[in-house]
Amino acid sequence: MTESRLTGPVRVVGVGLLGASIGLGLRAKGVEVILADASPTHLAIAVDYGAGRAAAAGDRPQLVVVCVPPDVTADVVAAELEAYPEAIVTDVASVKLAVYENLKARGADLSRYIGTHPMAGRERGGPMSGRADLFVGRPWVVAAHGGISYQDGSAIDDLILDLGATLVELTPEQHxxxxxxxxxxxxxxxxxxxxxxxxxxxxxxxxxxxxxxxxxxxxxxxxxxxxxxxxxxxxxxxxxxxxxxxxxxxxxxxxxxxxxxxxxxxxxxxxxxxxxxxERLPGKHGVDRRYSSLIVMIDDRPGQLARLFNDVGEAGANIEDLRLEHSPGAQIGLAEISVLPEVQQHLTDELAARGWRIAG
Amino acid sequence: MTESRLTGPVRVVGVGLLGASIGLGLRAKGVEVILADASPTHLAIAVDYGAGRAAAAGDRPQLVVVCVPPDVTADVVAAELEAYPEAIVTDVASVKLAVYENLKARGADLSRYIGTHPMAGRERGGPMSGRADLFVGRPWVVAAHGGISYQDGSAIDDLILDLGATLVELTPEQHxxxxxxxxxxxxxxxxxxxxxxxxxxxxxxxxxxxxxxxxxxxxxxxxxxxxxxxxxxxxxxxxxxxxxxxxxxxxxxxxxxxxxxxxxxxxxxxxxxxxxxxERLPGKHGVDRRYSSLIVMIDDRPGQLARLFNDVGEAGANIEDLRLEHSPGAQIGLAEISVLPEVQQHLTDELAARGWRIAG
CATH class of the missing domain: 1.10.3660.10 (6-phosphogluconate dehydrogenase C-terminal like domain)
Known part of the structure; x- marks a missing residue:
């Protein structure tokens, strides 16, 4: 585990799924995390779950991460910029230009603010659904603007690095x-x-x-x-x-x-x-032409999928994607397994030899 | 295996995925299957695959199943009704009223025709993608009309029963x-x-x-x-x-x-x-409120899913639905497992105890 490059405490405002996950992820890196939430209950739960400690007078965060609903994000960011005049402030709302324009219009100190948006997690759930791993391998957009220095912005890069996400730089408009x-x-x-x-x-x-x-x-x-x-x-x-x-x-x-x-x-x-x-969508999903698929029939009872995947593993194949399908009322399900084209025939033969019914 | 109730040969016209699958399924039940296709190559492949024998002079099918593209279905059904005046004729096209109206308008013998539509399989692929199991557990719509007798229509019920599908009766308009x-x-x-x-x-x-x-x-x-x-x-x-x-x-x-x-x-x-x-969609898919889900992080390498499903099986849980997700460029994937709500906590604990990272 690489050590965090953050040098001071991180204050997280709003401990829903995203805020709690950020707290848990940073704590796992040894970063001091300060939590705040309008709901004392949510705050207490997040503290109990180990996402950080409750805010106290005299806190001096290096970085503030605002994780509140979109319609109050700009208000909270503005208040945090005022309350912590030495801190860099960011937010994770899923729309970026409106927050930026709002802050600009009210004369907020944009030299200490940059908005971000992690493309992770459903936007639901309270602190109990938070996970330290939520952002691992996910794109995390930084909505770049010219008003913040490269050096100050690096605290946000460090946050994203700590949480295992992939930084993507876009303007607020592009985002x-x-x-x-x-x-x-x-x-x-x-x-x-x-x-x-x-x-x-x-x-x-x-x-x-x-x-x-x-x-x-x-x-x-x-x-x-x-x-x-x-x-x-x-x-x-x-x-x-x-x-x-x-x-x-x-x-x-x-x-x-x-x-x-x-x-x-x-x-x-x-x-x-x-x-x-x-076809323009990247990655493993949709109808991906890079993979071949085979459909295996499975009985709808415990252990069947385990047995199937065991057999796939023993056949030396890696499952690239998988889709389960059941018909209403049927006791039989279909597992569509996507594999590299060069292993499809071998896998089909191996599974058939082990008694699996291949349906397509 | 129950024996087929069909008493005579079944002629299948068009040996794409659906026609070849019908042939294979009926052959598995011991039914005599006669195949015809505009493409001699497709026909030869289907025969080689065991979907039936090639048509010959003097054939007397009990039932003709037309499995050709939608825009030529009515023409082929009409020709089959003429060619085999003692046979019941059906088709499997995915639109039902147009074929029926077309046949009615040209004065075809509707007392020997009833359209059907199996809700199975992608409508693609040649005879090589045919599978005897394609229709098992799937709805198969019979587009009822008043012009055919109950007794004659029963040959179509027998076909659907033989292939393991679930008969659904609708009017052509309803379908x-x-x-x-x-x-x-x-x-x-x-x-x-x-x-x-x-x-x-x-x-x-x-x-x-x-x-x-x-x-x-x-x-x-x-x-x-x-x-x-x-x-x-x-x-x-x-x-x-x-x-x-x-x-x-x-x-x-x-x-x-x-x-x-x-x-x-x-x-x-x-x-x-x-x-x-x-919420009106039945079955196991979509966001189904009957199930709880947990998200497990998996490395993108062979054997990981097998190990996961083994562990799920050993925890005594049945996987009701499953979805794999990969981020572009990430070496880590997410498996979202849907289970009955009452086993979710136990399964989460069991998997965590076996070293799985639970991401939500």
């Missing part, structure tokens, strides 16, 4: 446009799709497969939090949604006039565009 | 409305979202998390097939998309006027509606 596209708009698209299910007959929802489940998964997110996020990033989100709506209008028009010349071509082009777009 | 909602509209919504990614900066797509990956996963589907499907079900799909667009217009309007009275409430209501809608 907000990025999360509008890869987080906020998908949330809206998913929620509006899920709304269509509200009054559907049972017979319809019972035919639901993996596709609609995937499209609507994030529609289960917390509306109160999302109203705040969308409210602070409304212009970039609305701009992307307008492009989406224009495509949708063209699509509906083509469906309404299927026999008109070019209607099918327009639909095909929209769908081909979807192919192109989804 | 098409259901798949428009749970399959066709999600496809459009996902494709149009993915289109927004086409020209995005690298910095933006690199921040992509699981949400946008889930929403856009089906956008990787085959556009040619989907043009056919959407073309045959355009009215129900367009109707649902219009409701979606009305919600979207209201949403954009609220974002454009965030400071107007009621704007935030409107956004919150749209998002709450998404919560309500997604």
């Amino acid at each position: 907000d446009a990025a999360v509008a596209l890869v987080s906020h708009v998908p949330q809206v698209v998913s929620s509006l799709m899920a709304r269509r299910l509200i009054d559907a007959p049972h017979a319809s929802v019972n035919l639901a497969g993996q596709g609609v489940r995937d499209v609507t998964r994030v529609a289960a997110s917390d509306p109160e939090l999302w109203v705040q996020i969308l409210g602070q990033n409304s212009a970039p989100v609305a701009e992307i949604l307008r492009g989406y709506r224009d495509d949708l209008d063209r699509f509906i028009d083509a469906l309404d006039n299927m026999d008109a010349p070019g209607a099918r071509r327009r639909i095909a082009e929209e769908l081909f565009g979807g192919n192109t777009g989804v | 098409d409305a259901a798949v428009a909602l749970v399959s066709h509209v999600p496809q459009v919504v996902s494709s149009l979202m993915a289109r927004r990614l086409i020209d995005a900066p690298h910095a933006s797509v690199n921040l992509a998390g699981q949400g946008v990956r889930d929403v856009t996963r089906v956008a990787a589907s085959d556009p040619e097939l989907w043009v056919q499907i959407l073309g045959q079900n355009s009215a129900p799909v367009a109707e649902i998309l219009r409701g979606y667009r009305d919600d979207l217009d209201r949403f954009i309007d609220a974002l454009d006027n965030m400071d107007a009275p009621g704007a935030r409430r409107r956004i919150a209501e749209e998002l709450f509606g998404g919560n309500t809608g997604v």
Whole structure:
């Protein structure tokens, strides 16, 4: 374990999942952590969990990390800048320009502030869901601006390094446009799709497969939090949604006039565009062309997955991705295993030889 | 293994994934299967794979199953009804009313036809991807109409029973409305979202998390097939998309006027509606309130998942659902395990005691 390069205490304001996780991660690095929260109960729990000690008069933090809901972030950052005139202050809210503009408008000392956004964790849960490992390997955006010195900003680099995350530098505008596209708009698209299910007959929802489940998964997110996020990033989100709506209008028009010349071509082009777009997502997920998959049938009882993965391990294969699927009422599930293409055939043979039923 | 109740040969026309799988499944039940395909190569492969024998003069099938692309299904069904005047004919196309209306309009013998739709398998792949188990435990819709006798229709029940699927009876209209909602509209919504990614900066797509990956996963589907499907079900799909667009217009309007009275409430209501809608999906997927989840950190190397699932099995827990997540460039992955709420704490303790890092 590398030692922290932070030289003074870190004050964490707001001990929900993110704040508590930051406290736990820093404590694991031996950093002194000072905790504050509007809720005395939450604060006491976070202290009990070892995320730090309660704030006291005379604290002199080197760094303040504001982890409160988006709609009060700017107020709290401003108050912390006032209260600790020697500290660097940051926040972890998921929208960056609104906070920055708000602080600038009220004349806050921007030479000691820089906003950040860790792309980690669900934004839910109290201090009890905090984990020291929450940020390991995740991107953590630093919303760079010209008003803070390189030296002062390095305390924030140290924080991110301590927590095992990967620093990504963007302007507040770039950050907000990025999360509008890869987080906020998908949330809206998913929620509006899920709304269509509200009054559907049972017979319809019972035919639901993996596709609609995937499209609507994030529609289960917390509306109160999302109203705040969308409210602070409304212009970039609305701009992307307008492009989406224009495509949708063209699509509906083509469906309404299927026999008109070019209607099918327009639909095909929209769908081909979807192919192109989804291929731009990096990493192991989605339909990733770098991997081959095989589908194994498993009985829905304890120990089956353990046995399967044991056999996969003994066959010398590394599972790159995995998806479980169950049909309603069925006693049989399907495990879709993604592996490197060169091991697929060998693994298929090995699993079949061990009695597994390969379903695709 | 129960014996098939089918009394005569089954002719399968079109030996792609579905046709070949039907052949393999029926052969496993001892049923005589006759195969036909426009491609002599595909036909030869399917025969080699054991899905049945090639068609010959004098064949007298009891049942004909048409497994060709949606846009030629009605033509092929009509030809089969003519060619085999004693056979019951069915098809497996994913849209049902258009085929039925087409056959009715041309005066085909509907007393020997009933359409079906197995909710199984990706609709891709040739005969080599066929599996005898493809339909086990899956819903298989029979699109009931009044023109065929109960006795004649029973051959189709026998087929579905032989293949291990669950029979669901709907009218063609009910079926098409259901798949428009749970399959066709999600496809459009996902494709149009993915289109927004086409020209995005690298910095933006690199921040992509699981949400946008889930929403856009089906956008990787085959556009040619989907043009056919959407073309045959355009009215129900367009109707649902219009409701979606009305919600979207209201949403954009609220974002454009965030400071107007009621704007935030409107956004919150749209998002709450998404919560309500997604809860209507049955089964193990999505954010299922019946299960609790825990997130375990795993190194990205062979054998780690096997070891994890071994330990889960030894802790006596059954994994109800599982999701793997990797950050770009990280050597560490996260396995989100869903279990019954009553075993979550015990499992968390057991895994932690065995050295697993629990990340949430």
